[in-house]
Amino acid sequence: MSASSKATEEFVTLPDHLREGLNILFVGLNPSQYSAEVGHYFANPRNRFWPAFNMSGLVARPVSSEEDATLLADGIGFTDVAKRPTPMGSGLRAADFREWAPVLKEKIVRFEPKLVCFHGSMAYKAYLQHGEGVKEQVQLGLQDRIIGASAVFVVPNPSPANAKYSLNDLAEWYGRLREASKR
Numbered sequence: 001m002s003a004s005s006k007a008t009e010e011f012v013t014l015p016d017h018l019r020e021g022l023n024i025l026f027v028g029l030n031p032s033q034y035s036a037e038v039g040h041y042f043a044n045p046r047n048r049f050w051p052a053f054n055m056s057g058l059v060a061r062p063v064s065s066e067e068d069a070t071l072l073a074d075g076i077g078f079t080d081v082a083k084r085p086t087p088m089g090s091g092l093r094a095a096d097f098r099e100w101a102p103v104l105k106e107k108i109v110r111f112e113p114k115l116v117c118f119h120g121s122m123a124y125k126a127y128l129q130h131g132e133g134v135k136e137q138v139q140l141g142l143q144d145r146i147i148g149a150s151a152v153f154v155v156p157n158p159s160p161a162n163a164k165y166s167l168n169d170l171a172e173w174y175g176r177l178r179e180a181s182k183r
Contacts (some may be wrong), residue, residue, distance in 0.1 A: 012036050013083045017068060018111050023075035023181050024058075025113035025150070027104065029082065029123040029157070030092055036085035040065040041078045042158065048167050049119075049158040055167070056174030079107060081118075081127050094130075101131035109148035115181050116150045120157030140173065142180050153177050 014031045028041065035043040042049035043065040054062045059074050068078055081104055082096040104127060108116055118124035121138040128134050128145075136145075143152040155173040156165040165173075 011084055013085055014039065014041060014078070014080065015069075016107065017041075017072055017078040018107060019072055019077065020111050021075065022072075022077045022111065022113035023115065024177065025077045025079065025108065025111070025116050026119065027116060027123060027127070028078070028080045028119045029126065030080050030096070031083065031085040033085045035065075038065075041068045044160070046160040047158055048160065048170055052158055052167055052170035052174055055171035056178060058174055058178050077111075077113065079104065081123050081131075092126075097126045097130040101127050101129075105131040105147060108150055112149045114150065115153055115177070116147055117153045117155060117177055119155060120159075120162070121154055122157065124152070124154050141176065151180070153180055 013036050018025070026041070031041075032044055032047075035041060050064055053059075058076070059071065063071065071077070080100075082092055082100040083103075084092065084096050084100075086092055118127065121140070124138050124143075125135070128136055128138075132145075132147075138154060140154050140156060143154060145152055153176075155177060156162060156170060158170050
């Protein structure tokens with residue numbers, strides 16, 4: 001390989017579940033290695049996303065990770081700030097966000113979901129810094145900033161590593177998201 005050639009890192013990642021007219025686009029920090037291997041969002045049985053999602057009433061039926069793509073019919077999609085899988089978010093590099101956050105912005109502007117929901121302030125901060133070029137304090141809930149025509153909402157990260165929030169807390173935040181998506 002010549003010095004001017006750039007090595008491209010190859011990896012298996014999760015597909016985006018996107019279409020125009022989404023009501024909510026969920027944005028994770030990045031796929032876990034486990035989720036990427038099995039091909040579904042929040043697939044780790046210890047992750048609290050699906051139990052909290054089901055408790056919140058965002059859709060009228062219980063849904064599991066294996067059904068993540070079916071939520072497109074309900075107006076709900078999935079993607080990530082960075083697409084490189086890691087065992088934990090701490091395994092990401094600034095280069096991952098520099099590469100992927102602008103791609104995420106392009107997707108949001110192109111597909112114009114009504115509401116973009118970031119899982120955790122870390123995911124939203126990484127997007128803001130590398131997709132918008134700004135550093136801001138981030139609070140949970142509806143944000144003042146929009147992306148293209150899309151409103152932005154931040155919920156706690158449902159990862160089992162985020163023990164600060166209980167399953168009931170997470171379900172309450174998804175309930176607030178549900179209410180915000182009706183506005």
